[in-house]
């Protein structure tokens with residue numbers, strides 16, 4: 001039987017509608033409008049596209065938003081002082097600094113400079129620490145989106161063996177921490193694989209759920225998965241494709257068709273995890289606004 005398609009675009013739309021209702025309700029009850037400021041340094045076209053999408057998404061759900069665009073030569077000290085100002089600006093409940101940053105700026109220093117109360121990307125060590133403790137303040141957006149896809153499609157990770165391929169700070173480590181917690185929507189047995197893993201297939205074949213976040217095009221092949229597996233493909237990889245007018249196309253970390261033929265369910269790329277990231281950013285921004293009035 002063909003795998004069920006886990007439709008991230010649809011779930012993201014549902015979450016956006018829920019956030020829009022939540023914002024309306026917070027405005028009516030507390031006269032607070034959640035605000036997100038996005039800081040973009042430099043002119044990287046992909047980053048500019050992401051930032052535009054985030055701004056548009058905020059407007060659609062009724063959040064207040066502003067984008068601060070800075071030239072790529074911006075000194076680190078100047079960005080840090082802008083963040084300090086935004087930390088104290090009551091219009092903004094969330095601050096997002098678009099990564100990557102130009103090389104003269106330390107991403108770590110920038111992340112540390114953010115107020116943990118406004119860290120809607122969930123990347124501050126304080127947010128990471130809370131996540132590890134099992135009392136998350138802000139869950140990083142992509143892992144939060146992955147968990148929502150599993151829950152909303154009825155694939156509760158509880159008691160399942162989840163194999164995560166990748167150990168980055170933005171995907172691999174936080175999703176592993178999130179799904180191992182003794183909490184609803186988690187409580188899984190989690191194995192984390194990475195470039196130091198010997199015989200990746202011996203782990204992925206044991207998985208009830210595979211979360212592929214290696215950034216390696218089509219690395220997970222059909223002979224590496226067991227029948228009935230649930231696949232969350234986080235990868236976004238550009239591969240040459242002369243038949244496409246752009247000369248390339250986007251593929252995931254999973255060899256889609258043959259793996260889908262064995263899987264119970266699978267996320268497509270694009271249209272799976274991708275759309276969830278902005279939806280969870282909106283959700284975190286609403287959460288930050290609620291926390292600012294002592295709720296959530």
Ligand code: NAD
Nearest residue numbers: 142166167168171194195213214215234235236273274277
């Ligand atoms: P990264 O490059 O920072 O980390 C990749 C990780 O995968 C590393 O920890 C590495 O050890 C591991 N790895 C690499 N090759 C491997 C292999 N063959 N087997 C096992 N592990 C391997 O990447 P990232 O930032 O975590 O992103 C991973 C992928 O997800 C990328 O394709 C990225 O574009 C995509 N991504 C998508 C979204 C989204 O959909 N919203 C968000 C973030 C990242």
